[in-house]
Amino acid sequence: GAGVSQSPSNKVTEKGKDVExxxxxxSGHTALYWYRQSLGQGLEFLIYFQGNSAPDKSGLPSDxxxxxxxxxxxxxxxxxxxQQEDSAVYLCASSLARYSYEQYFGPGTxxxxx
Amino acid sequence: DQQVKQNSPxxxxxxxxxxxxxxxxxxxxxxxxLWYKKYPAEGPTFLISISSIKDKNEDGRFTVFLNKSAKxxxxxxxxxxxxxxxxxxxxxxxxxxxxxxxxxxxILRVKS
Numbered sequence: 317g318a319g320v321s322q323s324p325s326n327k328v329t330e331k332g333k334d335v336e337x338x339x340x341x342x343s344g345h346t347a348l349y350w351y352r353q354s355l356g357q358g359l360e361f362l363i364y365f366q367g368n369s370a371p372d373k374s375g376l377p378s379d380x381x382x383x384x385x386x387x388x389x390x391x392x393x394x395x396x397x398x399q400q401e402d403s404a405v406y407l408c409a410s411s412l413a414r415y416s417y418e419q420y421f422g423p424g425t426x427x428x429x430x
Numbered sequence: 431d432q433q434v435k436q437n438s439p440x441x442x443x444x445x446x447x448x449x450x451x452x453x454x455x456x457x458x459x460x461x462x463x464l465w466y467k468k469y470p471a472e473g474p475t476f477l478i479s480i481s482s483i484k485d486k487n488e489d490g491r492f493t494v495f496l497n498k499s500a501k502x503x504x505x506x507x508x509x510x511x512x513x514x515x516x517x518x519x520x521x522x523x524x525x526x527x528x529x530x531x532x533x534x535x536x537i538l539r540v541k542s
Contacts, residue, residue: 317492347528351444358436358535364528364529366528372529417462417464418479
């Protein structure tokens with residue numbers, strides 16, 4: 317079956333521009349997560365969705381970052397006024413149930429801010 | 431403050447031998463631990479997990495050991511195969527929590 321998909325796979329943008337990253341979770345998965353991995357670092361939690369609501373946004377690094385999820389499916393992570401420190405791989409994951417620890421990851425979007 | 435630490439950035443093992451990857455954690459609220467494997471240009475894939483009520487979980491060539499008193503877990507791969515060459519991430523979650531806290535990863539190279 318189809319796994320988690322993300323688009324674009326690569327994005328190069330100029331400092332100060334806005335970017336949108338998209339995630340399509342596995343069909344039927346109610347929980348969706350965004351993480352990012354900076355060079356040489358582990359995965360850093362950003363935000364968690366249960367359905368369309370985001371009960372945990374604690375990992376969003378600043379108010380330039382926002383995310384939404386519609387129809388209990390697709391999610392978009394938006395970064396406004398990008399900075400060079402935003403350069404990272406942004407990973408989306410989904411899981412079947414609210415407290416399912418086993419999360420299925422997409423291939424990620426590599427964001428480079430020049 | 432790194433709550434999950436993988437102190438070995440890389441490990442090189444001969445094919446057929448045992449690979450041991452280590453992970454330490456600091457948060458005593460963690461009650462579930464997972465190992466993920468990641469190939470280049472792919473997302474991490476779930477490998478094996480263990481609940482804090484157990485001290486060992488085995489799945490084929492992969493075994494995870496948990497030492498709660500030492501706040502330490504390890505992943506054993508035996509026998510190691512060249513296809514096991516990847517980055518291995520240790521992750522932990524607290525009871526009722528949703529997010530996973532990841533270590534920085536260990537690059538495993540299995541030489542044939």
